[in-house]
Amino acid sequence: MGPDSAPGPAVPWQKVLWERQPFPDNYVDQRFLEELRRNEGLRQYRYWAVVNEAGFVGQQLSCVAIFITLWLYMEQGLLSPETLLSTSLVCALLGYGLYQVLTSSGESGCEPRTRLADLQSATIFLSFTFGFSPVLKTLTESVSTDTVYAMSAMMLLAHLVSFPYAQPSPPGSLSLNAALFASVCLASRLPGALHTFAMLSCALLVFALWPCLLQRLRENAPSQFTGVCVGMCVGGVGGLGSQWLGGAVLLALALGSVTLLCPLLLVWLQRHKDNIHGPWDEAEIHEDLSRFLH
Amino acid sequence: MVLKIFFPQCCNRADSGLLVGRWIAGHDSAVVLAVIHYPFIPGQVKQYVQQMQAQSGVELSVLGSWSLPKDGQEGMESFLRDLSTIFPQKCWLQISRQMGKTGFTCNILNRAQNGGAAQQEVTKKKDEEDVKSDGEAGGEEEDKEEEEEKVIFVHYEQRKVMLSQLHPIENGVPDPKTDPPSELRQMFQTVAHSQPLFFLDKYDDGPLKSTHWQSEGREASIIVELLKQASVPLCLLLSCLLSLWTWICNIRIFSLHPLRFLSSKLSTCVQLSYRTQHMRTLSSPKPAAGHTQFMRKANILVSFLVDVALGMLLISWLYRDNHITMLANTLVPAADHVAKELEELLQWLMGAPAGLKMNRALDQVLGRFFLYHIHLWISYIHLMSPFIEGILWYGGLSACLGLTFALSLLSDMVALLTFHIYCFYVYGARLYCMKIYGLSSLWRLFRGKKWNVLRQRVDSCSYDLDKLFIGTLLFTILLFLLPTTALYYLVFTLLRLVVVLFQGVLHLSVDFINSFPLFAVGLRICRSYRLAEGVKFRVLCDEPGTALHLLMELNPLKCSTVVQTYRTPTYSCYPKDSWAALVKKLFVGELIYPWRHKTTKAD
Numbered sequence A: 001m002g003p004d005s006a007p008g009p010a011v012p013w014q015k016v017l018w019e020r021q022p023f024p025d026n027y028v029d030q031r032f033l034e035e036l037r038r039n040e041g042l043r044q045y046r047y048w049a050v051v052n053e054a055g056f057v058g059q060q061l062s063c064v065a066i067f068i069t070l071w072l073y074m075e076q077g078l079l080s081p082e083t084l085l086s087t088s089l090v091c092a093l094l095g096y097g098l099y100q101v102l103t104s105s106g107e108s109g110c111e112p113r114t115r116l117a118d119l120q121s122a123t124i125f126l127s128f129t130f131g132f133s134p135v136l137k138t139l140t141e142s143v144s145t146d147t148v149y150a151m152s153a154m155m156l157l158a159h160l161v162s163f164p165y166a167q168p169s170p171p172g173s174l175s176l177n178a179a180l181f182a183s184v185c186l187a188s189r190l191p192g193a194l195h196t197f198a199m200l201s202c203a204l205l206v207f208a209l210w211p212c213l214l215q216r217l218r219e220n221a222p223s224q225f226t227g228v229c230v231g232m233c234v235g236g237v238g239g240l241g242s243q244w245l246g247g248a249v250l251l252a253l254a255l256g257s258v259t260l261l262c263p264l265l266l267v268w269l270q271r272h273k274d275n276i277h278g279p280w281d282e283a284e285i286h287e288d289l290s291r292f293l294h
Numbered sequence B: 001m002v003l004k005i006f007f008p009q010c011c012n013r014a015d016s017g018l019l020v021g022r023w024i025a026g027h028d029s030a031v032v033l034a035v036i037h038y039p040f041i042p043g044q045v046k047q048y049v050q051q052m053q054a055q056s057g058v059e060l061s062v063l064g065s066w067s068l069p070k071d072g073q074e075g076m077e078s079f080l081r082d083l084s085t086i087f088p089q090k091c092w093l094q095i096s097r098q099m100g101k102t103g104f105t106c107n108i109l110n111r112a113q114n115g116g117a118a119q120q121e122v123t124k125k126k127d128e129e130d131v132k133s134d135g136e137a138g139g140e141e142e143d144k145e146e147e148e149e150k151v152i153f154v155h156y157e158q159r160k161v162m163l164s165q166l167h168p169i170e171n172g173v174p175d176p177k178t179d180p181p182s183e184l185r186q187m188f189q190t191v192a193h194s195q196p197l198f199f200l201d202k203y204d205d206g207p208l209k210s211t212h213w214q215s216e217g218r219e220a221s222i223i224v225e226l227l228k229q230a231s232v233p234l235c236l237l238l239s240c241l242l243s244l245w246t247w248i249c250n251i252r253i254f255s256l257h258p259l260r261f262l263s264s265k266l267s268t269c270v271q272l273s274y275r276t277q278h279m280r281t282l283s284s285p286k287p288a289a290g291h292t293q294f295m296r297k298a299n300i301l302v303s304f305l306v307d308v309a310l311g312m313l314l315i316s317w318l319y320r321d322n323h324i325t326m327l328a329n330t331l332v333p334a335a336d337h338v339a340k341e342l343e344e345l346l347q348w349l350m351g352a353p354a355g356l357k358m359n360r361a362l363d364q365v366l367g368r369f370f371l372y373h374i375h376l377w378i379s380y381i382h383l384m385s386p387f388i389e390g391i392l393w394y395g396g397l398s399a400c401l402g403l404t405f406a407l408s409l410l411s412d413m414v415a416l417l418t419f420h421i422y423c424f425y426v427y428g429a430r431l432y433c434m435k436i437y438g439l440s441s442l443w444r445l446f447r448g449k450k451w452n453v454l455r456q457r458v459d460s461c462s463y464d465l466d467k468l469f470i471g472t473l474l475f476t477i478l479l480f481l482l483p484t485t486a487l488y489y490l491v492f493t494l495l496r497l498v499v500v501l502f503q504g505v506l507h508l509s510v511d512f513i514n515s516f517p518l519f520a521v522g523l524r525i526c527r528s529y530r531l532a533e534g535v536k537f538r539v540l541c542d543e544p545g546t547a548l549h550l551l552m553e554l555n556p557l558k559c560s561t562v563v564q565t566y567r568t569p570t571y572s573c574y575p576k577d578s579w580a581a582l583v584k585k586l587f588v589g590e591l592i593y594p595w596r597h598k599t600t601k602a603d
Helices: A030-035 A047-075 A081-105 A115-139 A145-162 A173-187 A193-220 A222-243 A245-272 B042-056 B077-086 B158-163 B181-193 B195-199 B218-249 B257-265 B267-283 B291-318 B323-350 B360-401 B403-417 B419-446 B465-515 B518-526 B559-566 B579-588
Strands: B002-008 B017-024 B029-037 B061-067 B091-098 B103-110 B118-125 B150-156 B449-452 B457-460 B531-541 B549-556
Touching: A047 A081, A047 A145, A047 A173, A047 A193, A047 A222, A047 A245, A081 A193, A115 A173, A115 A193, A115 B465, A145 A173, A173 A193, A173 B419, A173 B465, A193 A222, A193 B465, A222 A245, B017 B091, B017 B181, B029 B061, B029 B181, B029 B195, B042 B061, B042 B195, B061 B077, B077 B091, B150 B158, B158 B181, B158 B195, B158 B549, B218 B267, B257 B267, B267 B291, B267 B403, B267 B465, B291 B323, B291 B360, B291 B403, B291 B465, B291 B518, B291 B559, B323 B360, B323 B419, B323 B465, B360 B403, B360 B419, B360 B465, B403 B419, B403 B465, B419 B449, B419 B465, B518 B531, B518 B559
Parallel strands: B002 B029, B002 B150, B061 B091, B150 B549
Antiparallel strands: B017 B029, B017 B061, B091 B103, B103 B118, B449 B457, B531 B549
16 A cells, blocks of 8 residues: 555545544645745845955954964064054054943943953963963974964964854854964064064954954944955955065955855855745655765 | 482492492482491491491491302392391392303382382493493393383592592583583582591401492501691691781881881782781691682692792802892992983983974973983982992892792882882873873863863853963963973883883782692692593493493593682782773873872762
8 A cells, every 4th residue: 555545535634643544654645735835034135235244254364364464574573572562552452442332332231341350351361471472482493384384374274264253252262262373383483572472462452352343343333344344354455465465466366255256156046045844854864874884 | 210320440349248328319329439248237337337427427328239249159139138128228229240240230129119029120231351441231121110210320430539629610511411510519529528438448357348449558648647737736836926927017116107108019018918818828727628728728838838949049049159249239330321321311302302393491401300310319329339239138038938029029129229210200191191181171172162070071161262362372382392291201101111011020920929829730730630620421331222331530620720710819910901091091191000099089
């Protein structure tokens, strides 16, 4: 008896299991496909909105570029650590003020951090970095430069891949740690302990604090957010271009593809989306992989 | 129904008489132990049997009659029949053998049924020429009862069975030919317990004469008896000395913490306490209660004697030709040499060993630290050097207590002389262990996870920014410093392993001498029947229509089983970890064979 075998017309089929029916277990009648629904809850993307969102990815990319640029400047001695430190301090203070303003203008989140806690964190950062910078300076002395570069590149890539672009405000552990690891590796190549300290402070600013500020900006002032993103992208390309032209071109291409081309692709492919929903469980195929191993 | 009669081989040619033995309850079998010859007075026989029964604890009884008529003795039938009325039994065996013919007849008078009239006759013929080897038997059976009854004669060698100890068969399926083991065990016990029965010598002038196994060397047994008597005061003396020794050991000063800890670490002290325990076992003036205890005592005694003999050999070598001075003179330069080699090794490690990329600063710090240690050590050795000969001289005397003591002392001296290596190892391992643990927990932080202690698993966790920052900083530092520490750890672990291996060999040999069951193995080699694992039956005759005729032989115990069963239990110096656990410990940096065992800490 298969599902096609016609039963007597006297008894209508019911989709219940608790009654004994003259049908096989896998029987369904014609009404089965009536409940099929396609593309339920589909969000229709609009191109510029997607570009605006992708701007975050682009600016993170250019953040990494800006950091590398700063490191290049430091390594060649074009930028003194004192300058970098004072600039970072000013930026940090400005950013902190902006952050406080944005927090107070927006809805006050549950249990905001006190000033004292912020000060404590800052002290911990600075003292630890300052204390460890001589150790960090000699850390990779015997490791070859190529290895350090390769490790840094890997880690920065891991940072970009694992960055939580949708919710960056408590920064994702893996992405932040990878970025910090890369910056420690790079900073240990710099000529002096103070260089290392300045570089690490800068890394903290760029990778840990900047995404929090940007996220707050995106939530509370969307129009300024776009402008900041564009500014970051331009700054990243320009900065890299002053040191390494090929890199700047590559970065510009990457930025263009990420912020302009990829959203286009997404919107275009949206038409081909075909999800079906219905009152059934989706079949899960558990392949017995051990079959293939023999 | 099969009636099994265990018949001793020594009674094959005995004169006519009464069969004395035991019916094994629950099994249709009888064990014949001895033949009491004519003429006798039945009352005396009864009294004798009762006396033997009281002495041996075995339910002895008169089983039946045995007749091997000489020439001219005829017409015994009615006499034999009458005998069964004198000794009332449930079953009366009449086994007879014709001198001229090759006949062996067995009549069974069954008085329980039909008022003693039922009779069954089994005729067995047996080859006259060779009693032990396969004989020819022809049997006729007259079935006077409904049930068919057969008789199986199992011939056994009385002396071997009496002296042998039947061991349980290990994981072996019992042979279908053999009887159920419980019956066999009962039979063995019966023969072993009825030793008082065999004391009656055939040259003794007594009212009764009997045939059974008889020892041939009375003189040797007299010497053994004298020795047994003499051992009692010796044991008393020994136990007095032991109690004095125990009293000294229990003085309060020895149970203070540092001394007790030290004595538990020195293998000489361990060996001393172990030997004391052995002596206490030996010196108890009571005879050994059972076979196991007897074997244990004998093993301990023999291994003690061998140990002392080996120690004496060692002493005779040591104190001849100034060997001690030679040893002392080579020991100090050897220690110096080891220290020099270690210094060179450290210098090599402080450079760029094998082209590895070490952290220079840490490398220098560690190298200097260890160099200072070696410097300390060399000074210590040089301070000690005038006394080393004396120490060796007095230490060598310990060999008269046995080779094991000398070996233990050697092990202790090696442990003391390589203390610096142990220290290096501990420092290296601690450092490495800290790094490994730190790295593993920081790696979890790196991935944004943490170890959940309550649920024993890794959970995800959102850390604060400062924790992440400091954690990553430490992670990076530890990761880049790990190769340096790991290399130091590896080198010193290898050195430590060499020392541990040497000490392990010493301890194993001491343990081997202490625990090897020399007496049992010697018994197995010289008197293999003493330790039996079972029996095997050789069919002497199995023709259709005749009774089965079997020869029972003892299976000696396997040598490996002997060693396994009779090993003296010792303090186990065998490694407690498996190889995989050891490798894991080495990898994680836990201490292997530490001097102080950590108490297991609860999670």
